[in-house]
Amino acid sequence: MKANKIVRFSVQGEDCFTEIDQNIEKSQFTKVHFKFYSNKMNTHGYICDIDVLKKYAPTIAGKPILARINQYANNGQGDFAGHEYDEIAVGFFPLKGLELTYEVGNDGTLYACADGYIWNMYYEDVINILRDYGGVKGVSSEVLVIDSDIISEYEEAILQMSFTGVTLLGERNMQGRKIKPAVKGCQGKIVDFSISDMQKEFISEKTKFEKVLYSKIDESSKDGSFLMKNEKEVNMAKDPKDETVASNFDKNAKKVVEKKVGEGENKKTVVKNTEPKADDKKVGEPKTNSIDEKIEDVKNDDVEINGLKEELKAVLDKCEELQGENDRLKAENEDLTEYKNEKEKQDIKKKVDIALNNVAKVLTQKQLDDFRKRSADCSVETVDSFINEIKAFAYDVKDKKGQKQADLMRCSIPVNDDYSQKESDDVWDRISQKFN
Incomplete structure (x- = not known):
């Protein structure tokens, strides 16, 4: 029996890359710019001070970019899910040379940002999904909270933390429920995806x-x-x-x-x-x-x-015509979206106002104001859950005080006893009932 032959290759520093085309190396990755966390309070009630955010943002270095692909979502085109137990690493944030930046949103929110890389050769589906959604997708960071300080019943300040990864989010999770990012405004955007498919076709x-x-x-x-x-x-x-x-x-x-x-x-x-x-x-x-x-x-x-010049002119004219149609549809979509959002805000406000009015005698004014302030972050999908939270909180307060709130839905209707009794056939009885 012949012994297995072991072949060893030595690697001498960076010399092994001198003959490799750098473009070939770069083509194996897609660069994605991430806004991965902010100083704004998330939906779990955690808030991170700017100094704490800047101190622990570097822990994102070397951590994975995660995703769970639902191939049946988006009408069969595929989409990401949410934080799932079987999500996998599809990319990474470089351990060395990671450049952290900080961007300020229109509302003054400070976002910690870094560039990550997705493996093209192994997760082409991930790149395709990103491009199907215009190169932009919402993300949610996975954070290990090491130390925190309770501010109030609904707020907790992070004092020490470590990032463990960033998850690409889809429109719905694997159970079909609508996904809302824990930190509004956090997203991942393909760096080189700046033109439309129509423009790409024209350039080609x-x-x-x-x-x-x-x-x-x-x-x-x-x-x-x-x-x-x-x-x-x-x-x-x-x-x-x-x-x-x-x-x-x-x-x-x-x-x-x-x-x-x-x-x-x-x-x-x-x-x-x-x-x-x-x-x-x-x-x-x-x-x-x-x-x-x-x-x-x-x-x-x-x-x-x-x-050939005439052909080019015809292509340019057609492109200009399609661009105009695209701009018109975008403007129309923006108007409809704005109307829809405004209508949803009105409906949410109406529901919250009714719920707060029903518990106004149980809660203090400060508690009512606190709930009203938090209702600004409600969406159509979360407003019912928020109202249930108000009712549960009011029930606990009432139970501690020992109060019993009248059930307005079960108030009895007054009944006229004069008509509820059957008249006696005896005339003297009728006279007695009337004058006594």
């Missing part, structure tokens, strides 16, 4: 056209073209080694032809013997085409270039 077609156009123009610089032949004839006349050709050119008449090529005006001198002699054949120069044929060739090239 434009590039193809330019290759054809430039190849036609560059033909004038190739050996054997009309211009090169003319230059050869001039150089032959100036060659001191060929006295026979030089004398023939001196004796014969010369003709100059000027022709504009493209947009620049290049003057080329074509020297032609009006009466070729037998001595000219010694040179071995092949007989050139007539000037008329050469001019006709240039005209044909001009016609083809003009045709």
Whole structure:
């Protein structure tokens, strides 16, 4: 039996990468810019001071980018889920060379930001999902809270923490429930995804056209073209080694032809013997085409270039038309979204007001104001849960005080006893009931 042969390869520093194209290395990753945490209170009641955020934001270095892909979501196109037990690492934040930045939102929220990388060769589905959603997806950080301080019944300040990863979020979790990011505004955005698919298609077609156009123009610089032949004839006349050709050119008449090529005006001198002699054949120069044929060739090239220019103009006009339609649809969508959001806000406010009015006699004004302030973060999906929280809190307060709140839905309706009793058949009884 032959023993297994072990082959060992030594690695000498960074020299092994000297012959590898850096573009090949970069093509294995997609760079994503993450806003991964902020100083704003999250939906779990945790708040992080700016100094604490800046102190512990560097712990994101070397941590994974996580995702759980639901291939049946988004009408079968696929989407991410939420924080799932079987989520996996699809990328990473570099351990060395990580550059942390801080961005301020329109509402003054400070976001900790860093660039992470997704493995293209292993998780192409992740890249496709990001691009399907315009290159942007909501994210939620996984944080290990080491030390904290309770501020109030609903607030807790983080004093010490460590980031353990960042999860890419979809529209719904694996149970089909709508996902709301724990920290509003946190997101991941592909760095090189700055143009629309329509613009990409136009650029691709434009590039193809330019290759054809430039190849036609560059033909004038190739050996054997009309211009090169003319230059050869001039150089032959100036060659001191060929006295026979030089004398023939001196004796014969010369003709100059000027022709504009493209947009620049290049003057080329074509020297032609009006009466070729037998001595000219010694040179071995092949007989050139007539000037008329050469001019006709240039005209044909001009016609083809003009045709390509017309095609480009048509593509540009179509692109402009589609861009205008796209802008109109975007504006219309923004108006509808704004109307929808405003209507939802009104409905949420109405529901919260009714719930607070029902417990106004149980809670203090400060408690009511606190709930009203927190209701600003409610959405259509979370308002019912928030109202249940108000009711539960009011029940606990009432139970501690020993109060019993009237059940307004079970108040009895007053009944007129005069009509509830059956009249007696005896006249004296009726008189007694009336006057006693």
